[in-house]
Each structure stands twice: as structure tokens, then as C-alpha cells.
Amino acid sequence: MAAAPGDARPMARRRLRITGTVQGVGFRPHLHRLARSLSLTGTAGNDDQGVWCEIQGRRADLDEFEALVSAEAPPLARVDSVRSADVPTVEGERDFSLSPSTPGSDTVTGTVPPDVAACPACLAEVADPGGRRYRYAFTCCTDCGPRYTVVRSLPYDRERTSMAGFELCEACEAEYRDPADRRHHAQAVCCADCGPELSLESVSGEPFAGDPISEAAALLREGRIVAVKGLGGYQLACRADDSAAVARMRRRKHREEKPFALLVASIAAAGELVQLDDLAERALSGPEAPIVLAPRRESAAVAAEVAPDTRLLGVMLPATPMHTLLAAETGLTLVCTSGNRSDEPIVTDDARVGTELGDIADAVLRHDRVIERRADDSVGHVVHGGFQLLRRARGYAPGTVRLDRDGPVVLAVGAELKSTVCLALGADAHLSVHLGDLEHPAALGAFETAVADMLELTRATPELLVHDLHPEYLSTKFAASADLAPRLGVQHHHAHLASCLTDAGFRGPAIGVMFDGMGWGTDGTLWGGEILVGDAGGYERFAHLRPVPMPGGTAAIRQPWRMAMAHLHEAFGPDVPAMPSLAAHEEHISAVLDQCRPGQSILTTSIGRLFDSMAALCGVALAATYEGQAAIRFEQVAGPDVRRYPVEISGGTPAVIEFSPLVEAVVSDLLTGQPPELIAGAFHRWVSDAAVAASRQARESTGISAVALSGGVFQNRRLTELLVPDLEQAGFEILRHRQVPPNDGGIALGQAAVGRATLANRG
Ligand SMILES: [Zn+2]
Ligand SMILES: [Zn+2]
Known part of the structure; x- marks a missing residue:
């Protein structure tokens, strides 16, 4: 790989710093392939800031490498910046290698990547009776699999995820080490010999005999309710065409009329239930695998109890091979809704399944990989030529929203319903997953955890803490009692306006049509x-x-x-x-x-x-x-x-x-x-x-x-x-909103933008 001995062409060495969503997306293997194709030597690694690498070779090749770093980046990556500097050449370097990651103590600007739905290559392996991952529910690669929901801390490497306890078998280790393999440095790689294992149990913990997927599918076909351990939390499943089963789920969940989401095996199966245009199909089959709301077909074999209020149905495709196997094996459309009682946060902890879901589910399909972070299924719909999120969670969060410039660290705690929190850090707004309605005491716990978690993951210290003006919001009360930073109260609809401008990448000013449920006004009315x-810096009530x-x-x-x-x-x-x-x-x-x-x-x-x-x-x-x-x-x-x-x-x-x-x-x-x-x-x-x-x-x-x-x-x-x-x-x-919902789930982003602008105006 290195220049041949006696090669008189001048050699140079360069250090590159790459920021953005570059961890857990196959970025280092990408650099490895690129370096090899250009006959460069050097090394690359993850650290708290993103990815760094050093490359050595002919100047023209170094230039080309630098250009291709973002131009040919892996599909899940988002490169925000590439900075380079010349460094002294290293004698005797023979090839390009990957370094172990180096966690530091400074503020972390690298981001935790969101979870990615199973890719076609992995699903093909799961379906291949001759392959070693046949029917293996946790199959994944650099292009897909769990990320956010298994991360304990950054940088994103297996030892800091809930995969740490699963020691790679020889075959998986070989894939992990092979630069030419799809699983090169895939942190969650595993197989039936070395990875997590599924089991089917009664709610009191007695195991069922037989294959867990087949047995769970049989129970579902009989009209039973099965709690399923998904990526970001437990879900509850039952057959969607069985009125009695769906009604029982509603009764047991204490959820009277709010629509349930449906899990289907394929786009074709989804198309039999709802009318999908190109945009809806693209959203449905994207790596985020959200629930997509679409107009119901008359012929859809779905019980009326699934969505009594609306002509829309929420459908989603399997996010993991486990869901794929389950959907395929039942051969049914399944109700697949959050594993919780009413609107409380979804259950993630195995030990709580019995107490929280015991009187809802008839059986539990679980596994032995810990869910480190809670994430509901995301929800969106196609509106006037664009896909719009209504709930931003699994698959999207904690992906960042780009801000128009660098600035001080600002923490925003959102509103009350559809709570999210946001941390403006550098030129990124880090958004939490959807945390639920804070009027539920359990959601308040999730909210407090999310705030602590965000500060811990990024090791950031906010200069300003932004909250809503509503004195009774629990987020406002949290801000008042948390001794984190000086506080700023922001009017609810000013935050909506700033959220929309930030989301659209528009600095303003703009006319804001803020049509909403309610938010506390500056005159004591709602x-x-x-x-x-106005803009993030201020507004007039026109x-x-x-x-x-x-x-x-x-x-x-x-x-x-x-x-x-x-x-x-x-x-x-x-x-x-x-x-x-x-x-x-x-x-x-x-x-x-x-x-x-x-x-x-x-x-x-x-x-x-x-x-x-x-x-x-x-x-x-x-x-x-x-x-x-x-x-x-x-x-x-x-x-x-x-x-x-x-x-x-x-x-x-x-x-x-x-x-x-x-x-x-x-x-x-x-x-x-x-x-x-x-x-x-x-x-x-x-x-x-x-x-x-x-x-x-x-x-x-x-x-x-x-x-x-x-x-x-x-x-x-x-x-x-x-x-x-x-x-x-x-x-x-x-x-219009594209990256965050127009509802109160987008408030925290707007609050953070107003916080930044306020600090800037103060000079
Ligand atoms: Zn894959
Ligand atoms: Zn293995």
C-alpha cells in the first residue's frame, strides 16, 4: 500500500477531523475502503467529537480522499464539517488501520446515532435457511440495527453499549475485523451463537416450550395479547382483525378511543390497508421505520375498534428482524402499540413487565439485551407534498437539527404535552425523544432522566435554561427548582415560531400563523x-x-x-x-x-x-x-x-x-x-x-x-x-416543519433558538 521503496514522489500526511452523524453509521470502514482504493496509509478512530483520521500518500491522492470523504459518505451518515491540517509524515507505515476509540472529558459534540431498521441484506440472511443467521432476530450490520437504544455512553463502541456483555464468537469476530465485510466494525454485530436470545414467557415468568417466535405467533393467531420487547421499549400486539382482542386491549390498557398502530410485513401488505402515495411509501420503508398515517381502504380487514375516530390508519413496517419474523409467521396485520397503561411512558425494564403489563398481556416475548434508552415508535403523515412528523422518537431521535451558527450551550425543557427537551450545543440542536405528557407522574420521571441523560452524554454545562411561561407546567416548575443555569421564560407561540424558522433553516423575520391548542400568553390569557x-430574537403580536x-x-x-x-x-x-x-x-x-x-x-x-x-x-x-x-x-x-x-x-x-x-x-x-x-x-x-x-x-x-x-x-x-x-x-x-412536529413536540427546539438569540442580543 505504501509508496514503493525508492519512489521519489513527495509524500505528505494530513490529519482530518470529521463532525456530524459519523459514529455508528459505518464511517470508519468507509475511510478504510477509501484509503485502500487510493493507496494511502494511515489510521482512523472515533472520539467524543466525531471521527478523526490521518492519511499519508501523494498530495493529489490526499486531496481526492478529502473530497470523497463526504461525497461518498455512507447512506446513514451526515457530514457537517471536514477540517484538515498537514502533519509530519510517519516513517515505515505500511497500511491503513483503525484505532480504538478515545473517550475524553471535554464536551462531547459527537452525536448518538438513531436506531436503524433492518436493511434488505440482513433480512435476506434472516430468510436464508442455508445461512448462519437464518431466523436470527438480532441480525444487523453497519447499515442497520440498534444504536441509540443500546448506547450507554459515547464514543459509540460496543464496550459502551448493552452489547458489551455478548462476547463475539469466532465467525462474528472475523466479520467485525474484515475491512471488506459488511459487518466491519458494526458495533452490535452478533449471531445465534454469541448474541441475545429470545424467549417466550407467561406474565409470571414461566417459559413456553418451543420456538419463541412460532409460539408467540400461535398465541397471536388465537386472539391473545403478547407483550413484545422492541427496540426502545415493550410493545403490545394482538391481531387487528379481531374485534374482541382489540377491545380487550383497549379495556386493559385504559385507552378508550385513541387510535392503535398496525404492524404489517411489507409495503404490499400496507397497501392493502391504506392508500399510499410515493412519499408515504418512502417514509414507511425508510431506515427510521415510522408509523405512517394514511387513508384507510374500505376493504381493510381491520376491526373498527382500532381507530374509532378517524378514517386514517397508522401502519408501520418491521423495525427489527424479530418484528419481521413475527409479522411473517402470523401472516396477519397486528395491532402494535406502546407497552404502557394509558399514556404513561412505555415500559423498558424487564423487571417491571409483570407489574406494569401483567394484567394487559397474556404472554411476553422478551430477550436478554438491555434497553438502555426509551424510544416510542415515531409517527408522521404526508401533507401537501412532504412527510411531516407528529411524534419524533425511534429512528429520528436523537438525531440533531442543524442550527445556522455556533453559540453558547442552551438547555430548553419544552412544554407539557408531547414533551421533549433540547440542548443547543455548537451548531447542533440535540433533541430528546418524545417523552409523553408530563401531567403523568411517570412521564415526569422520564423527563428528568432525559435532561440528566442529555447533559451526561454530551458533558455540556448550559449557560441558559429556557422554559415555558405557563406557571403550572411541570417543566416550568422543574426549571425553577433545578439549579442548572440562569433561566429564561419564553412565550409558547414565540417558541412555536422560532421552532418553525429553525426547522426550515430560515433566519427570519417571518409572519407566524400560530394555530394551537393553548399556550400561556403574556397578558394572563391563554x-x-x-x-x-418576528424571529427567534423577538416578536410582535400582530x-x-x-x-x-x-x-x-x-x-x-x-x-x-x-x-x-x-x-x-x-x-x-x-x-x-x-x-x-x-x-x-x-x-x-x-x-x-x-x-x-x-x-x-x-x-x-x-x-x-x-x-x-x-x-x-x-x-x-x-x-x-x-x-x-x-x-x-x-x-x-x-x-x-x-x-x-x-x-x-x-x-x-x-x-x-x-x-x-x-x-x-x-x-x-x-x-x-x-x-x-x-x-x-x-x-x-x-x-x-x-x-x-x-x-x-x-x-x-x-x-x-x-x-x-x-x-x-x-x-x-x-x-x-x-x-x-x-x-x-x-x-x-x-x-413549514420538516424535522420536528408542528405540535408541542417542537417547542423545545424553538425555546433553544430563542435562548440563543437572547444571549446574542445581550452581547
Ligand atoms: Zn443490515
Ligand atoms: Zn456470533
Whole structure:
């Protein structure tokens, strides 16, 4: 490999530092192949900052190596920077070798790679009866397999993962050492002789005889519920076409109506359940293997109990060979949902399966590899030409979001629902996985662990701790009591705006259409129908929906009919029209109207609550068992928008979007017998029209023509698909979420961006 003796061409040596997602993605083997192909000698290794290497050879070859480092990077890698410097040549070096990793004590900027779904080459081996990995559930290689969920600490090497206890057999060791092998330096490599083992047990721990996969498949076919130890936590599975099994799962899980996800063996099987376009197929079969929501086919053999509220089904492909084997062996569509009770964090600890899932599952398919880090399945859908995440977890997290520049370390603790935390470090925003709703005590524990974990993994010390303004959020209370850094409270919708701008890589300023459930405002009301103008550094509240009382406070969230009374009261005064859909609550109406009088209830400008209200008026949802349920149902009901309701914006600072003309028109339609489909369709159109009208006014007044769309309401596909083309037609540049969800799962990223900008402005 080295220049032949007597070769007179001048030799040089260079040291390269490569940062980005470069560990656990086959990067060092890539460097090895590259060096060999160019006849370079040298060495490469992982450290806390990423990957480094030294190469020696002819200058032209060194240049080419440097160019190809990122140009031909492995598919899962993301190279953020390559820096190089000349160093003295080394005498007598004969080849290119890989060095052991060197954990240091400085801040870690290298990132933990996300888990990767089984690759086609590995699945082919699992299906090959002649191969040594036939039916082996933990088959993986440099291109696929567990990463984040098995990492104990960085740098990412086997000895610092939960694979450390599994000593490589001779055959696996040979693959691991062979630079030409697909498993060269694959940290989780193993086989049936040396790797983790599956077992099937009763919930009390007695083993079942026979092959665990075959026996589990048999139980599933019989209609039983099996707890399955997945990558980032336990899941619960049962056959999806069996109403009784699905209903039993709901009852035992205490999950009344929230949709369950489905596991299918292949894209073809998914296509029989839901309508998939190219983008949806690509997302489904990507290395992240998320749950993809798509319109259900009439013919889908899936029990109604799987998703009672919606015409969408959430489907996913197997993320591991174990799931592939299970799906193939049952030959069924399986419900595959988080192994938890209600909305608590999913169970990861083997010792807790009995107590947490014992009265839900009939059997447990487990293995002896420890889940080091919890990660739910991710969820997303295709909206107006792009795949949008709704829950960012396994496969995506903890992948970083690029920031536009370097800056101080800022820790952001997010909001309350769909909690995530974010650490701005260098030019990266490190985002935690989805942690759940902090109102559950167990989720609060997961949240505190995530904060500690993020600081420990990166060994970073934050200069600023950013939190929401809501005084009752447990994340706010955590920030107040944690003695981590000086604190900064950031308004909820300002964080949404900054999140969207950061996500879209747009510095701003922009007009922010922030349509949301609710967030604490700066005036003691709950905001959520906001047109903001600004950037991460600051904002102006340009317009908002007219405030309305929330009769009974949070009770109005679970009982949308209360919000309907509030909007009726605002539009008609105390003599509200008698609406047939609200007749069931007749006896409470005067008490609720009382709560609508000035000073009796907290005020809100939320568009989400207006959705609830409309759903209740139309008789689509009078109560809600989970957040956003009424709005989800209302979106599903919406027919073609053949009618337009009047949009009225009152001048002033801020301007006010009036809903009374809308409510009057809806009441008139209802009382003349118009169907909910028509009203729901027209209401979605009204929300879109109101956003366009307010954005136009903001543009006229500020000259800004970029519009950012964020907030939980933008999970609504119908609204996005009406609004985006209309804004485009009106000449706006549109900024949408791509890497983080538009809901509160994206808040922490925005908070971190505001924190950075605030520190920068302070100089
Ligand atoms: Zn593979
Ligand atoms: Zn082995």
C-alpha cells in the first residue's frame, strides 16, 4: 500500500477531523475502503467529537480522499464539517488501520446515532435457511440495527453499549475485523451463537416450550395479547382483525378511543390497508421505520375498534428482524402499540413487565439485551407534498437539527404535552425523544432522566435554561427548582415560531400563523389563535382570535360543548339560540352561561378550542377522552368546502379576528338542517381564509412575505392542504416543519433558538 521503496514522489500526511452523524453509521470502514482504493496509509478512530483520521500518500491522492470523504459518505451518515491540517509524515507505515476509540472529558459534540431498521441484506440472511443467521432476530450490520437504544455512553463502541456483555464468537469476530465485510466494525454485530436470545414467557415468568417466535405467533393467531420487547421499549400486539382482542386491549390498557398502530410485513401488505402515495411509501420503508398515517381502504380487514375516530390508519413496517419474523409467521396485520397503561411512558425494564403489563398481556416475548434508552415508535403523515412528523422518537431521535451558527450551550425543557427537551450545543440542536405528557407522574420521571441523560452524554454545562411561561407546567416548575443555569421564560407561540424558522433553516423575520391548542400568553390569557411577526430574537403580536371565556377552565377542554356555549354567548349574548346538539346538557346551560360573564373564567384566543366548539355544535364530539379528539373527528367529518363563511378582522394593535359572523352562519346552517359534513368543510375553509387575510394585513404593514406555520392545529391535514396553496397563490413564501412536529413536540427546539438569540442580543 505504501509508496514503493525508492519512489521519489513527495509524500505528505494530513490529519482530518470529521463532525456530524459519523459514529455508528459505518464511517470508519468507509475511510478504510477509501484509503485502500487510493493507496494511502494511515489510521482512523472515533472520539467524543466525531471521527478523526490521518492519511499519508501523494498530495493529489490526499486531496481526492478529502473530497470523497463526504461525497461518498455512507447512506446513514451526515457530514457537517471536514477540517484538515498537514502533519509530519510517519516513517515505515505500511497500511491503513483503525484505532480504538478515545473517550475524553471535554464536551462531547459527537452525536448518538438513531436506531436503524433492518436493511434488505440482513433480512435476506434472516430468510436464508442455508445461512448462519437464518431466523436470527438480532441480525444487523453497519447499515442497520440498534444504536441509540443500546448506547450507554459515547464514543459509540460496543464496550459502551448493552452489547458489551455478548462476547463475539469466532465467525462474528472475523466479520467485525474484515475491512471488506459488511459487518466491519458494526458495533452490535452478533449471531445465534454469541448474541441475545429470545424467549417466550407467561406474565409470571414461566417459559413456553418451543420456538419463541412460532409460539408467540400461535398465541397471536388465537386472539391473545403478547407483550413484545422492541427496540426502545415493550410493545403490545394482538391481531387487528379481531374485534374482541382489540377491545380487550383497549379495556386493559385504559385507552378508550385513541387510535392503535398496525404492524404489517411489507409495503404490499400496507397497501392493502391504506392508500399510499410515493412519499408515504418512502417514509414507511425508510431506515427510521415510522408509523405512517394514511387513508384507510374500505376493504381493510381491520376491526373498527382500532381507530374509532378517524378514517386514517397508522401502519408501520418491521423495525427489527424479530418484528419481521413475527409479522411473517402470523401472516396477519397486528395491532402494535406502546407497552404502557394509558399514556404513561412505555415500559423498558424487564423487571417491571409483570407489574406494569401483567394484567394487559397474556404472554411476553422478551430477550436478554438491555434497553438502555426509551424510544416510542415515531409517527408522521404526508401533507401537501412532504412527510411531516407528529411524534419524533425511534429512528429520528436523537438525531440533531442543524442550527445556522455556533453559540453558547442552551438547555430548553419544552412544554407539557408531547414533551421533549433540547440542548443547543455548537451548531447542533440535540433533541430528546418524545417523552409523553408530563401531567403523568411517570412521564415526569422520564423527563428528568432525559435532561440528566442529555447533559451526561454530551458533558455540556448550559449557560441558559429556557422554559415555558405557563406557571403550572411541570417543566416550568422543574426549571425553577433545578439549579442548572440562569433561566429564561419564553412565550409558547414565540417558541412555536422560532421552532418553525429553525426547522426550515430560515433566519427570519417571518409572519407566524400560530394555530394551537393553548399556550400561556403574556397578558394572563391563554393564547392559541395568533398571528405573530418576528424571529427567534423577538416578536410582535400582530393579530389574534377574539378572546372568549373557557367556562369551567380545563373542564372546557374535556367537554367541548362548554366551549360551544362560550362562543354562542359571545356571538348572541345571554339569549343563546337553543341548539339541538347541546340539548343533552340543557340542565347545565345556565350555570355555564354564568361562567361566561366577564371575570368568571380565564380567557382564550385558541383556534383549537374553536375547533372543539364547532365539533360540539355539529354534534360530532360533545366530550373528549384525549387531547385533540374533537378536532380530529371534525377533520374526518369535513366534506368538500362548497361554502364560505365570512372572515372579519377588526383593526387595532393587535388586530382581532372576529368569530361571531362565523358562529352566526354556522348556527343558521345547523338550524336549517345543513349536514355536519358541509359545515365542517366550510369551517376548515374559514380557518384557512382567516389565516390568509391576517397574513395579507401583516405583509401590508411590515413588508414581510414569509409565513411560518406552526402549532398543534397544523397536525390537521385538511387545513394545511387548503392553506398552503392559498398562501402560495397570494405570493407568500411558506415555511413549514420538516424535522420536528408542528405540535408541542417542537417547542423545545424553538425555546433553544430563542435562548440563543437572547444571549446574542445581550452581547
Ligand atoms: Zn443490515
Ligand atoms: Zn456470533
